[in-house]
Amino acid sequence: MAGTxxxxxxxxxxxxxxxxxxxxxxxxVNQGEIVALIGANGAGKSTLMMTIFGAPRARAGTITFAGTxxxxxxxxxxxxxxxxxxxxxxxxxxxMTVMENLQMGASLDNLKHYDEDVEKVFAxxxxxxxxxxxxxxxLSGGEQQMLSIGRALMAxxxxxxxxxxxxxxxxxxxxxxxxxxxxxxxxxxxxVFLVEQNAFGALxxxxxxxxxxxxxxxMSGTGKELLANPEVRAAYLxxxxx
Numbered sequence: 001m002a003g004t005x006x007x008x009x010x011x012x013x014x015x016x017x018x019x020x021x022x023x024x025x026x027x028x029v030n031q032g033e034i035v036a037l038i039g040a041n042g043a044g045k046s047t048l049m050m051t052i053f054g055a056p057r058a059r060a061g062t063i064t065f066a067g068t069x070x071x072x073x074x075x076x077x078x079x080x081x082x083x084x085x086x087x088x089x090x091x092x093x094x095x096m097t098v099m100e101n102l103q104m105g106a107s108l109d110n111l112k113h114y115d116e117d118v119e120k121v122f123a124x125x126x127x128x129x130x131x132x133x134x135x136x137x138x139l140s141g142g143e144q145q146m147l148s149i150g151r152a153l154m155a156x157x158x159x160x161x162x163x164x165x166x167x168x169x170x171x172x173x174x175x176x177x178x179x180x181x182x183x184x185x186x187x188x189x190x191x192v193f194l195v196e197q198n199a200f201g202a203l204x205x206x207x208x209x210x211x212x213x214x215x216x217x218x219m220s221g222t223g224k225e226l227l228a229n230p231e232v233r234a235a236y237l238x239x240x241x242x
Contacts, residue, residue, distance in 0.1 A: 006031045006159055006191050007052070011061035014044075014051045021047045023215040024061065029159070034185050034192045036202035036223065038236060039212035045195040046088050048212070049163045053078055053085060066158065080107075084157035088164045088195075090148040094137030098128050098147055101136050105151030113156065121150040124180050142173035149180065159191050160184070166198045174198065178205050199236035203227045211236075 007029040014022040021044050029035045037045050051058050054075045063071045070078050084105075092101050102121060106114055122129040125146040131139060136147060145165055152160055162181070166174040178201055184190040196202035203209050203223040211219040211232060219226065226232050 004031050008064040012058045013060040029193045033207045036194045036206035036209040038199040043212040044215040082158040084152035084155040085161040086148040086152045090144045092136040092147050098131050101151050105154030107155045142169050162194045
């Protein structure tokens with residue numbers, strides 16, 4: 001399934017002031033994979049996502065994307081390499097319409113594909129097409145999450161980073177979001193790196209997964225292996241998931 005390594009995180013340490021949040025993290029994401037990073041709240045998952053984008057910067061270790069060392073690059077230059085992010089908390093533009101939010105995501109050097117890209121987003125999330133002229137702030141949580149992912153896709157990314165896409169959403173909406181991620185990966189070959197507290201959904205979706213505890217990657221394996229692992233089951237899958 002996997003091709004070449006697209007994202008290679010080696011020995012990364014990140015600090016907030018004097019507090020070490022990431023402790024020598026190693027993660028690989030190969031071309032065409034969905035890779036999930038699971039762990040409890042506060043384990044450092046979102047910090048790793050933000051460190052990939054250079055805010056905060058890694059104080060040690062290297063982050064390589066498609067063969068380019070991006071560890072010290074400014075955030076806008078990292079984005080220009082076609083890494084797109086749907087951040088935690090969605091962060092859409094609440095006063096702008098759905099269409100204007102999508103326009104903000106489009107990369108300026110790719111406007112020739114603009115109409116086609118908008119249609120792709122609407123095919124993936126028909127609900128957004130129905131809401132095209134509505135302000136982002138008036139959308140439901142699930143619709144805002146769809147818009148956040150749609151906006152990221154407008155940049156035609158080679159790598160899509162998703163930070164807690166299921167957070168606070170009803171199970172039916174979570175299923176729609178995860179189905180859309182699966183579809184993007186299968187139909188367009190999009191590589192996805194997903195941070196999730198919903199370990200069950202994420203590991204079912206992912207080709208491979210990593211478990212993070214207190215800024216350390218403690219385990220890795222295929223999605224199936226981690227789902228079957230007794231430690232993972234006890235820590236993340238007990239209660240409510242079948």
